[in-house]
Amino acid sequence: MTQPIAASQIHGALPPTPLDLAVRAVKPAMWTVIAFSFFINILGLTGSIYMMQVYDRVLSSRSIQTLVLLTLIVAILYMVASALEAFRTQLLVRAGVKFDDSIKEHAFDAVQRASLRRPSPSHVQALRDVDTVRDFFAGPGLISCCDVPWVPIYIIFATLLHPVYGILAVLSCVISGVLAYANDRATRAILDRATKANISANNHAVTTFRNAEVLQAMGMVRQLRQRWGQHRGAALGWQGLAADRAAFLVSATKFNRVFMQSVILGVGAYLAIEREITPGMMIAASIVVGRCIQPIETAIGNWKGIVSARSAYRRVQELMRMTPAPAPRMRLPDPAGALSVENLVVHAPGRDVPVLRGVSFAVPPGTTLGVIGPSAAGKSSLARVLVGVWPPSAGAVRLDGSELSHWDPEQLGRSLGYLPQDVELFAGTIADNIARFGERDEAAIVEAAQMAGVHEMIQRLPQGYNTDIGEAGASLSGGQRQRVALARAIYAKPKLIVLDEPNASLDAAGEQALGAAVLALKKAGSTVILVTHKTNSLGLCDMILLLNEGTVHGFGPRDEVLAKVLGPRLVKPEGGGPARVAGRPEGATVEA
Ligand SMILES: Nc1ncnc2c1ncn2[C@@H]1O[C@H](COP(=O)(O)OP(=O)(O)OP(=O)(O)O)[C@@H](O)[C@H]1O
Numbered sequence: 172m173t174q175p176i177a178a179s180q181i182h183g184a185l186p187p188t189p190l191d192l193a194v195r196a197v198k199p200a201m202w203t204v205i206a207f208s209f210f211i212n213i214l215g216l217t218g219s220i221y222m223m224q225v226y227d228r229v230l231s232s233r234s235i236q237t238l239v240l241l242t243l244i245v246a247i248l249y250m251v252a253s254a255l256e257a258f259r260t261q262l263l264v265r266a267g268v269k270f271d272d273s274i275k276e277h278a279f280d281a282v283q284r285a286s287l288r289r290p291s292p293s294h295v296q297a298l299r300d301v302d303t304v305r306d307f308f309a310g311p312g313l314i315s316c317c318d319v320p321w322v323p324i325y326i327i328f329a330t331l332l333h334p335v336y337g338i339l340a341v342l343s344c345v346i347s348g349v350l351a352y353a354n355d356r357a358t359r360a361i362l363d364r365a366t367k368a369n370i371s372a373n374n375h376a377v378t379t380f381r382n383a384e385v386l387q388a389m390g391m392v393r394q395l396r397q398r399w400g401q402h403r404g405a406a407l408g409w410q411g412l413a414a415d416r417a418a419f420l421v422s423a424t425k426f427n428r429v430f431m432q433s434v435i436l437g438v439g440a441y442l443a444i445e446r447e448i449t450p451g452m453m454i455a456a457s458i459v460v461g462r463c464i465q466p467i468e469t470a471i472g473n474w475k476g477i478v479s480a481r482s483a484y485r486r487v488q489e490l491m492r493m494t495p496a497p498a499p500r501m502r503l504p505d506p507a508g509a510l511s512v513e514n515l516v517v518h519a520p521g522r523d524v525p526v527l528r529g530v531s532f533a534v535p536p537g538t539t540l541g542v543i544g545p546s547a548a549g550k551s552s553l554a555r556v557l558v559g560v561w562p563p564s565a566g567a568v569r570l571d572g573s574e575l576s577h578w579d580p581e582q583l584g585r586s587l588g589y590l591p592q593d594v595e596l597f598a599g600t601i602a603d604n605i606a607r608f609g610e611r612d613e614a615a616i617v618e619a620a621q622m623a624g625v626h627e628m629i630q631r632l633p634q635g636y637n638t639d640i641g642e643a644g645a646s647l648s649g650g651q652r653q654r655v656a657l658a659r660a661i662y663a664k665p666k667l668i669v670l671d672e673p674n675a676s677l678d679a680a681g682e683q684a685l686g687a688a689v690l691a692l693k694k695a696g697s698t699v700i701l702v703t704h705k706t707n708s709l710g711l712c713d714m715i716l717l718l719n720e721g722t723v724h725g726f727g728p729r730d731e732v733l734a735k736v737l738g739p740r741l742v743k744p745e746g747g748g749p750a751r752v753a754g755r756p757e758g759a760t761v762e763a
Pocket of ligand 1: 519520544546548549552
């Protein structure tokens with residue numbers, strides 16, 4: 172069947188990103204704002220016309236009644252203009268909120284995808300960038316941009332007063348326009364650099380304070396403060412340079428306005444002497460030419476905001492293009508836990524050399540597979556690929572026969588449990604952390620905590636399961652964090668559970684609880700992948716995968732592989748207890 176060709180493909184244009192769609196969503200509001208601006212700018216003539224009437228009609232006729240009537244009309248027109256301006260601002264604020272609503276979740280997801288590809292605190296900038304663009308909607312920069320298309324109203328009015336005024340109005344607009352352009356050329360690149368330097372100073376501070384304890388303990392505060400100061404100094408330097416250049420151009424614009432007003436008065440005086448215009452028209456022209464260049468002047472005055480919003484928009488767009496959302500997936504039947512890996516090749520983010528090469532193995536549902544091997548063998552990398560964190564460069568990881576990328580991410584997430592080597596909990600309560608911040612199934616939360624052997628510990632905390640564990644679980648000990656993270660991984664007994672060094676910070680009781688949890692999961696039919704260095708965990712495993720330098724050096728039933736690796740020194744476990752290696756203390760490491 173022939174696939175329909177999108178118009179964007181025919182013209183070679185890129186498909187719209189969520190940012191394009193968010194902008195499209197606020198376009199009707201923006202057109203309304205521009206239409207409102209037309210009436211606001213028409214009403215902007217009120218002051219000039221009033222002055223003209225006062226000078227030419229009231230003063231000559233000395234009619235107080237006309238003056239009062241005119242003033243009343245002007246008051247009403249000003250009130251209407253103010254109401255329209257307030258309404259326009261409200262429309263813009265709402266457009267900003269709508270823009271934010273349309274983009275925020277996509278921005279969050281894009282940051283998540285970018286962080287998976289290349290972990291860096293800089294990706295979070297995209298969320299701040301969305302704020303910058305949203306705030307721009309309600310700022311003076313955008314309002315001035317909406318007024319610019321209506322400048323011809325003032326030019327026409329000036330021309331009607333006298334053609335010479337029309338020429339002068341056009342001239343002052345051209346001068347202001349040239350100055351605005353010069354301002355952009357002179358400051359845009361510098362402001363961009365200032366923003367980049369600022370972002371990197373902020374990122375530097377964020378990553379530095381993440382290691383605040385190391386900084387303090389080893390007296391590294393001064394050195395890292397200096398490095399942060401360098402980034403910040405660069406940002407301030409660029410900002411200062413841009414401000415210097417902009418200051419000159421802002422002054423030049425102001426000079427243009429003030430001088431033009433005087434020229435208009437001078438020309439007006441001449442024309443009045445020649446009886447070509449009235450004194451009222453002279454004053455009206457001076458006001459109207461001032462109004463003519465006001466939006467341009469406001470735009471130049473707020474140029475920094477305009478440039479930042481534009482750069483923020485571009486950064487978000489770049490991120491969206493770099494990390495397109497995956498196509499929606501069909502819901503498959505819930506998996507039973509059969510895992511197969513075929514000729515897997517994996518590259519770590521930003522690395523040219525693969526960390527896993529030609530890895531193949533398969534385990535049926537309910538198997539406990541131990542993954543062993545020396546440091547840097549690729550065990551954690553394999554764990555990441557098995558849970559879909561890193562994509563395979565070649566080959567496939569299949570759960571119940573379907574490649575991980577074919578599963579709906581939410582469904583897959585519910586079917587997976589993952590305990591990473593570096594445990595990270597999130598700010599919130601213990602219950603929320605165990606329930607993965609989803610809907611709370613209290614029975615399942617307690618069951619997971621009991622299986623992870625952490626229920627009693629949680630009960631002893633001041634608020635039990637509702638205890639707030641602070642940013643990244645900072646109020647828990649390393650072992651407690653690991654056990655809560657284990658409970659999170661086994662919450663609702665997913666069908667595939669990957670535990671990367673789950674016993675790294677556990678005491679004897681913790682290890683015992685881990686053993687019991689793995690056995691219970693096995694009984695429940697879950698497939699458990701246990702990455703470990705410790706021999707005393709191997710007794711829990713049915714099968715072993717031995718990795719070395721990113722390739723498989725052994726795979727099969729536990730005793731077979733261990734016998735091959737360790738030879739006759741393996742002591743078979745009794746009654747399903749932990750495997751022991753003769754001549755090695757319990758918990759010794761297993762290496763190829
Ligand atoms: N995020 C990453 N970015 C770049 N390279 C990485 C990353 N994570 C791991 N690597 C590289 O991949 C290789 C395998 O690392 P991996 O963490 O998978 O080993 P491991 O067998 O789990 O080691 P250990 O037992 O010490 O945890 C190493 O050479 C490492 O430098």
